[in-house]
Amino acid sequence: MTETDSFFETPAPAGYKGIWSWLITMDHKRIALMYLFVILFWFFGALILGLLIRTELMSVGKTIMGAQTYNAMFTLHGVIMIFLFIIPAIPAIFGNFLLPIQIGADDVFFPKLNLLSWYLYILGSIFAISSLFFGGPPDTGWTFYVPFSVSTNTNVSATLMAAFILGMSSMLTGLNFITTIHRMRVKGMRWLQIPLFTWSLYATAWVQLLATPILSITLLLVVFERMFAIGLFDASKGGDPLLYQHLFWMYSHPAVYIMILPGMGVISEIIPVFSRKSIFGYKAIVASSMAIAIAGSLVWAHHMFTSGMSDVAVFVFSLLTFLVAIPSAVKVFSWISTMYKGSIQMTPPLLFSLGFIYLFSVGGLTGLVLGAAGTNIHVHDTHFVVAHFHFVMFGGTGFAFFAALHFWWPKIFGRMYDFKRAYVAATMITIGFIFHYMPMFILGIMGHPRRYYDYMPRFETGNMLAGIGGYILITGIALMFVNLFLSFKNKRDALADPWGGTTLEWSVPSPPPLHNFVSPPEIKDYPYDFSDVVKKFKPGNIT
């Protein structure tokens, strides 16, 4: 065992073998991989649920399941995708693996807390699964709106507890990241020398830490309401059902930014590397991340324009919503300008990133339709909203996750995957995605409500098309993962820096050794200075 052996060969704490070298590890890289394992399990499960929902909707009337099953399925699809996949995916997997390396540290500040977060995630998962077997799966939608969530007979409490525990896991990860970034940066790395992925995690972590407690307490209140009928959300007992919606969205809207900011961070790393050119407007991107984190926390009630709240509130929240669009637009312009006069090499991570920019832009721009009060009223709670947030969450965060997998796969596993299959998969995913979700915009404008088990015949063509797109999409995703997993048959011979990156993770071996750095990391004055990379690589000569 030498210092340069990878972390796969070096259990921490030392002396454990097999499964125990993972289950009690405090190495941030092993914890990241444990997250990868369980998060992918849930991702695949929720994908299948999603596909079954859309299959049901492919024809009018009952297609493959009854209404109660359908309602449970869209609830579980939402709960799993949000709390068990999108929120943790990029921070818990790639953040855990890369954040310490990007700032030149050997681990996070609280390694034990990091492991605890993983166990809380598992505990939350167990609660989520248990709701399937005891008392019937929840049928409330992932939003758990009262009074329905209080009066329904299904096992909503178990799911609420699951979300509560997963919130704890998310908060502790956020706390750990903030502390790590403040306290563990290698000597000489100032704030404006931190890579943008880490910056995005920093902004995210603050939202995780500050917004999650609101959701936690709110969900507990619903559990209490179910058990003791206190009446906090019941007007006949002096409560207010709208109070629940305010509390819920006070977390759940900022949570949208918990989901998208790390994805933006991923794209901000990938575009410069394959353009071999500095990110355009580093400071603007940092500032926009922080602006999104702050302004994004002030727009929650734009989910409630039809709820019966006052017109003054509609005015304020609509206005703030338009302002939060600006920092996102700034990022998109910066990414595109980064490519201007670059030296662009097409690779699977870049292709996914370009897909991200397009799909995220569609998602963001359709968000303007929803942010404007007059147009919101018509499309609220229709398929338009379903399409909009899938463009942002799946076309955005999902594509960023796929891009991150392909970008850092050789770093994490030391193995390169097949490019051709990756391109085919990326193309299928993108085309399938567009076929799947574009019809939903039209359906929504035509007036097709969401969460509808059945619908009028005039909506059938759109739903049929969406279903077909869904099958193409899922096939593409399956191919993508098969291709990644097939790389395990390859030799572990990936270079430390296969792409020509400038951030610190590309200066350490692939996969990294236990303590990440063999020699003390060298800090550049500017984290995206590609002049050395340009010298090092002869043009067009990259494996």
Add this chain to the structure above:
Amino acid sequence: MNGITNPLKNVDQAFIYIIGFSLVLLMFITALMIVFVFKYRRSKHPEPSDIRGNWLLETAWTIIPTVIALSMFYIGWSAYIGLRDVPPGAIEIDVFAQQFSWIVVYPNDKEIENEIVVPQGKPVKINLTSEDVLHSLFIPAFRVKVDAVKGLTSYVWFYPDKKGEYMFHCTEYCGIAHSEMNGVLRVIPENDYEQWLEEEE
């Protein structure tokens, strides 16, 4: 007619304005992206430039989108106000939402289920509340929607200037038969309406 402007016109204009601007911006972004990927591909353009930012450009693309966004906000808000300001003389109808149907009550206490009948050419205000969980009344043809909340009365108004039959739906998830909670809005000539209103069930 009556000097009332149909608020749905402003809503549709807001849709066109926002979606139109968005499409132009989307095409611009996408075209630039594609052009750059081809024009600056490594085989043709091996030497990247070292550009790290441009203060003027960055300021411009912060300010211009802000102005566009504010204009969208304003147009959206104006359309919304149209949906909220009920003109004087509107017919008032009470609707009670329940799992899983709509009870419609007229000023003379006439009561029907899952059907709203209104006269052509008169503004209609619907006062909505719920008997149980949340529901939401959505009439796509008139671009209106509002939630039904137990203990709270909300309203929508619309201007039925054309005869016809229009669907309305529940759009706040309310349980197993949520998707069956639909009804028909019938707009009939005023004379027929007066007659219909006096008819016994």
